[in-house]
Amino acid sequence: MSYPLLETINDPQDLRKLPVAQLNELAAELRRFIIDIVATKEGHLGASLGVVELTLALHYAFNTPEDQLIWDVGHQAYGHKILTGRRDNFDTNRQLGGLSGFPKREESVYDAFGTGHSSTSISAALGMAIAAKIQGNTQRQHIAVIGDASIASGMAFEALNHAGDCDANLLVILNDNAIGIDPSVGALKNYLTNVKTGSQRQENIFEALNFKYFGPVDGHDIDKLLEIIKTLKKIKGPKFLHVITTKGKGLKQAEKEQVVYHAPGKFDAVTGELNPKSTTPQPPKYQDVFGLTLVELAKKNKKIVGITPAMPTGSSLKYMMQEFPERAFDVGIAEQHAVTLCAGIAAAGGVVFCAIYSTFLQRAYDQLIHDVALQKLPVIFCVDRAGLVGADGATHHGVFDLAYLRCIPNLIIFAPRNEESLRNIMFTAQLGLEQPVAIRYPRGRGTTINWKTPFQKIGIGKAEKLTEGDNIALLVTGTMTETALQLADTFKNEVAVYYFGFVKPLDLAALQEIFSTYTNVITLEDGVASGGFGSAVAEEATRQNYKGKLQVLGIPDTFIEQGTTEELRASVGLDFESLKAHVAHCLTLI
Numbered sequence: 001m002s003y004p005l006l007e008t009i010n011d012p013q014d015l016r017k018l019p020v021a022q023l024n025e026l027a028a029e030l031r032r033f034i035i036d037i038v039a040t041k042e043g044h045l046g047a048s049l050g051v052v053e054l055t056l057a058l059h060y061a062f063n064t065p066e067d068q069l070i071w072d073v074g075h076q077a078y079g080h081k082i083l084t085g086r087r088d089n090f091d092t093n094r095q096l097g098g099l100s101g102f103p104k105r106e107e108s109v110y111d112a113f114g115t116g117h118s119s120t121s122i123s124a125a126l127g128m129a130i131a132a133k134i135q136g137n138t139q140r141q142h143i144a145v146i147g148d149a150s151i152a153s154g155m156a157f158e159a160l161n162h163a164g165d166c167d168a169n170l171l172v173i174l175n176d177n178a179i180g181i182d183p184s185v186g187a188l189k190n191y192l193t194n195v196k197t198g199s200q201r202q203e204n205i206f207e208a209l210n211f212k213y214f215g216p217v218d219g220h221d222i223d224k225l226l227e228i229i230k231t232l233k234k235i236k237g238p239k240f241l242h243v244i245t246t247k248g249k250g251l252k253q254a255e256k257e258q259v260v261y262h263a264p265g266k267f268d269a270v271t272g273e274l275n276p277k278s279t280t281p282q283p284p285k286y287q288d289v290f291g292l293t294l295v296e297l298a299k300k301n302k303k304i305v306g307i308t309p310a311m312p313t314g315s316s317l318k319y320m321m322q323e324f325p326e327r328a329f330d331v332g333i334a335e336q337h338a339v340t341l342c343a344g345i346a347a348a349g350g351v352v353f354c355a356i357y358s359t360f361l362q363r364a365y366d367q368l369i370h371d372v373a374l375q376k377l378p379v380i381f382c383v384d385r386a387g388l389v390g391a392d393g394a395t396h397h398g399v400f401d402l403a404y405l406r407c408i409p410n411l412i413i414f415a416p417r418n419e420e421s422l423r424n425i426m427f428t429a430q431l432g433l434e435q436p437v438a439i440r441y442p443r444g445r446g447t448t449i450n451w452k453t454p455f456q457k458i459g460i461g462k463a464e465k466l467t468e469g470d471n472i473a474l475l476v477t478g479t480m481t482e483t484a485l486q487l488a489d490t491f492k493n494e495v496a497v498y499y500f501g502f503v504k505p506l507d508l509a510a511l512q513e514i515f516s517t518y519t520n521v522i523t524l525e526d527g528v529a530s531g532g533f534g535s536a537v538a539e540e541a542t543r544q545n546y547k548g549k550l551q552v553l554g555i556p557d558t559f560i561e562q563g564t565t566e567e568l569r570a571s572v573g574l575d576f577e578s579l580k581a582h583v584a585h586c587l588t589l590i
């Protein structure tokens with residue numbers, strides 16, 4: 001494919017030299033470029049296609065990078081990256097050693113603020129605007145582009161509340177396409193629909209918060225956008241521009257199936273059709289083991305309720321939402337609310353499952369401690385995307401959970417080793433625990449094709465010895481148990497594998513036996529090595545005055561960037577080959 005006009009744009013200075021009349025042609029090429037790359041390299045698609053015209057208009061009208069442009073979440077910033085000097089290496093997007101799939105300050109001066117988690121843009125832009133004012137810079141513009149799902153989050157509202165009471169030079173652009181990953185939810189969504197259709201006369205929320213409100217404007221009409229931005233630039237203080245766009249704009253299937261084409265995987269760049277799925281039977285995704293098992297349990301246990309903050313498709317809570325719409329809810333991008341809502345449901349006797357990604361649970365840490373654990377409310381957290389998640393990279397890896405959960409009193413922490421163990425802990429939890437439990441499992445598929453095994457109750461806090469071995473005790477948690485078993489198979493009778501599903505409470509009796517039997521102990525986990533499972537074992541080793549050698553293997557103390565999970569595991573020595581070499585070396589020292 002050739003992109004004659006786009007190829008002349010190496011940064012926004014080049015863009016600003018074009019006559020306005022050529023911008024629509026450039027928009028068509030930019031859209032085509034994004035489609036061509038994402039079709040083969042994968043990534044987020046619909047969001048970037050929807051803001052092609054807005055991206056061009058912003059870089060054309062504002063003086064970036066002096067003016068600060070912040071993309072909320074940042075999954076819609078592909079056009080921005082391509083126009084700001086990253087066109088020629090955009091095919092490395094989300095790959096090992098390549099561009100990040102999100103804006104990143106160290107990647108470009110045009111990336112004013114790193115994003116990945118949603119609803120941070122208004123706070124960050126306001127912070128920059130306040131700093132500029134203090135430094136005497138009254139000319140710099142600060143622009144936050146935020147989606148309709150992201151603006152409904154508490155954090156965004158906190159920032160709007162503050163900004164409306166400041167005279168800082170801030171422009172909030174609401175990119176309203178009426179959908180997040182899944183359809184947007186809530187009263188704000190209804191309000192925005194009314195504003196767009198003019199179906200009800202009501203006070204403008206944003207004006208009520210002291211913003212100068214403009215719009216709604218067609219976000220695919222570059223001329224209109226430029227005209228309105230010209231006016232906005234002359235106004236000081238907080239301003240709000242409401243832009244209406246279509247997610248997936250320009251690719252028929254992406255416009256029609258917006259949920260699927262949020263991040264569609266590989267597809268045909270010309271027809272837009274998704275690449276055919278493999279017809280050979282495959283093990284299930286962990287998210288589906290969770291989602292379908294929950295439906296099974298909810299059919300029998302009428303007290304079960306399911307909650308997810310904005311990830312019904314990603315977490316597969318959608319299955320319960322379809323089957324029991326009155327007992328399963330998507331509450332939008334509202335992790336803090338979701339956790340305290342679950343606390344409330346549990347306090348009132350509900351058996352509540354909170355389906356949340358590990359990386360997003362970080363946002364609700366105080367709610368987890370203050371509202372759930374302190375009151376010993378038996379909320380069942382199903383913490384998805386634990387461990388390395390792959391192409392989303394540093395903002396999204398679920399590697400901190402074991403460390404940040406382990407220090408919370410009253411909380412049980414369980415990491416299933418396979419599909420069966422995930423089903424059984426879910427079954428056990430809904431039978432009734434006296435305290436909360438966090439069940440963490442990874443992105444992607446398990447290992448068992450026939451995974452719908454009969455339910456069995458799990459004894460809380462029990463570790464299991466899986467293989468016999470004389471020289472090394474390999475203590476493992478979660479789905480890395482499969483790798484540990486491969487190691488035991490490679491070093492037959494040398495490596496004893498102990499599976500610790502429970503990171504808390506730890507099986508102290510099992511540890512006592514291990515410390516009194518082995519002079520070499522290795523722990524293995526797919527979370528950070530400092531503070532996680534291995535640290536728990538090390539603390540107990542100190543308490544028990546263990547004199548042998550203990551090694552804690554996990555993610556090192558650094559942020560891990562993007563790549564395939566296999567590449568990333570290899571990069572931190574947690575793949576089978578690296579571990580095999582490590583164990584072989586340890587055995588030579590014994």
Ligand SMILES: Cc1ncc(C[n+]2csc(CCOP(=O)(O)OP(=O)(O)O)c2C)c(N)n1
Pocket residue numbers: 047073075076116117118146147148149150151175177179180181182247310311333335360363
């Ligand atoms: C705190 C947080 N929760 C959840 C997500 C997952 N997530 C990424 S994009 C997205 C939807 C965003 O929707 P919207 O703001 O409307 O932007 P659009 O994709 O429509 O452009 C969600 C829920 C996230 N990135 N951050």
Ligand SMILES: CC(=O)[C@@H](O)[C@H](O)COP(=O)(O)O
Pocket residue numbers: 073075116181263314385389392443
């Ligand atoms: C941008 C964002 O936060 C989500 O789109 C995320 O990439 C989803 O991750 P999964 O693909 O693991 O559901």
Ligand SMILES: [Mg+2]
Pocket residue numbers: 147148149175176177178179180
């Ligand atoms: Mg949206």
